[in-house]
Amino acid sequence: MEIIYVMIALSLLMAVGFLLAFVWSVKNGQQDDLITPAMRILTEEKTNKPL
Template sequence: MSVIYILITVSIFVAVVFLVAFIVAVKNGQFDDSYTPSVRMLFEDELVKEESESNSKSKQS
């Protein structure tokens, strides 16, 4: 029975550590990315295509 008390105490301690780590990460701006990198990556590819199309059009003129 005493093992259960030890396991509960350790699990609560681990949960508090993760909660503190999460709060610190939020305060440091870790989760402030409102525009995800995957979407930015897609838009960067489109910009490169647009630039290459405009460069090819200007070379043809």
């Protein structure tokens, strides 16, 4: 029965850690624009010059 208490404590600790990581990433602008970088490769022209 004691292992249940340990597992609950560890899962709560991990959940708080993931929540803090998410809040940190939002504050630092990591979640601002997820669509444009993926679409940019489709619209950029090639700038490679032939040798």
